[in-house]
Each structure stands twice: as structure tokens, then as C-alpha cells.
Amino acid sequence: MRPVNRGDVPKNKDGTNKVYTRYGQAKDDLKNVLGTYCSYCEMGIENQVDIEHVIPKNHAPSLENDWNNFLLACKSCNIIKSDKNTSRIGYVFPDIENTSFLYEYSINDVKVKDNLESTIKELAIKTFDLVKLNRKVDNSNMTDDRKLARNNSWNKAQEALKDFLELLPLISNDEQKQNLINLTANTCNGFFSMWIQIFKDYPEVKKAILENVNGTAIQCYDENFNPKEDLTR
Numbered sequence: 001m002r003p004v005n006r007g008d009v010p011k012n013k014d015g016t017n018k019v020y021t022r023y024g025q026a027k028d029d030l031k032n033v034l035g036t037y038c039s040y041c042e043m044g045i046e047n048q049v050d051i052e053h054v055i056p057k058n059h060a061p062s063l064e065n066d067w068n069n070f071l072l073a074c075k076s077c078n079i080i081k082s083d084k085n086t087s088r089i090g091y092v093f094p095d096i097e098n099t100s101f102l103y104e105y106s107i108n109d110v111k112v113k114d115n116l117e118s119t120i121k122e123l124a125i126k127t128f129d130l131v132k133l134n135r136k137v138d139n140s141n142m143t144d145d146r147k148l149a150r151n152n153s154w155n156k157a158q159e160a161l162k163d164f165l166e167l168l169p170l171i172s173n174d175e176q177k178q179n180l181i182n183l184t185a186n187t188c189n190g191f192f193s194m195w196i197q198i199f200k201d202y203p204e205v206k207k208a209i210l211e212n213v214n215g216t217a218i219q220c221y222d223e224n225f226n227p228k229e230d231l232t233r
């Protein structure tokens, strides 16, 4: 789960803080700050973006239009999460905690990492279950949209890695190398954490992937752009 920096309340042209009277008014600002990706599953959501209330509206009416309670979510994560959590307690959220190191990917699955410390693992599992991150089929017994997109992105990342490794030995200068890195990173279409895992041995590619998208909390990654294993930022 890509940790994000939402930043301060966006400003009006005159320098005052924006006040949203309906939460839908924050959508463009959120897209600018976070990129058009689901804050939970990391799927690209150009046309299907929902404003997600970290603490659900009915549990915290006073936070309904509060910038610091907003994230972006895909339809699946938003509907599944619904109003199940009554607060932030017992979960981890990508706008406050470092959620970069909790989950791992394989060709068909995303799962909670085995080797987490027990209290962290418990939080990671509850958050994972809150949006059913590894759901295979939806309520209509159709393939979960997120799983389909994730599998496609997995294949795309494996292909990008293969191309990268084929072209790397042919590179003769720094400029060509940077071009190859950018080209490779530009093929990443969301599911950033999965791409970071797949490109684990190539820090420059990871750097470009993480920096290509607005809002990544880059402070949650170490000097080799691997996730830091510490929940607090």
C-alpha cells in the first residue's frame, strides 16, 4: 500500500485555505496531490475515482468535508470498506502510517507479509480485510476488477523487467541509461508497491517509479528505495 503525503489543505488564489462545502469539491485537488490511483489497492482509476473518507461519514459527520479525512479509492475498495471502521484505531492508513512494507505480491495474489512483528501484522491483516485486498470474485461472482488489473500489471512489470535487462548491457553512457530507466518506469500504471518488489534489485528504476507519481511519501523508503520496515514515519 503506497504511503502518501496528502499535504496541507489546498489554498485559494488569495492564499486562504479552501473550505469544501461538499466533499466532491475536493476531487480535483486530491487527484493533483495523489495522482489518480486508489489509495488502498493502488489501481489506476482515471475514470472511476471516488473520494474516500478514512473515517466514514456516518461515524464522524464533522469530518465529512475535512481535507485530512480524504483519500481516493476505486469503486471496489470504497464499497467494500463502506462504514466498517468506526475510527482509525486498529488499522493502518497510507496517509499517516508507513504502509509500504506490509504486503507482498505474487502472480495471482497479494498477501500480508509473514515475517511482520505480531502487533504490526495484526494491523496489517485488519486493514487488508477492511478492503478485501485479495478478493478473487465480486458479489456478482465476476472476477474482481482489482485482481484483473493487478494481474495485467504484474505481467506488464515482468515484461518491462525483461526488456530492461535485455537493453541494459547495450547501454554505453549515462544519458542512455537514464532514458532506459525513465522508459521502464513510465510503463508502470499503478500497483506501485508490486513494481517496487519486482524491480527490487534496481534502485534507479524504483526511484523513478516512486517519483513519477504525485504524493508518494518518499520518506518511507530507504536510500535504495526499498520500503523502510517501520510503521511510523
Ligand SMILES: [Zn+2]
Pocket: 038, 039, 040, 041, 042, 043, 073, 074, 075, 076, 077, 078, 146
Ligand atoms: Zn482500490
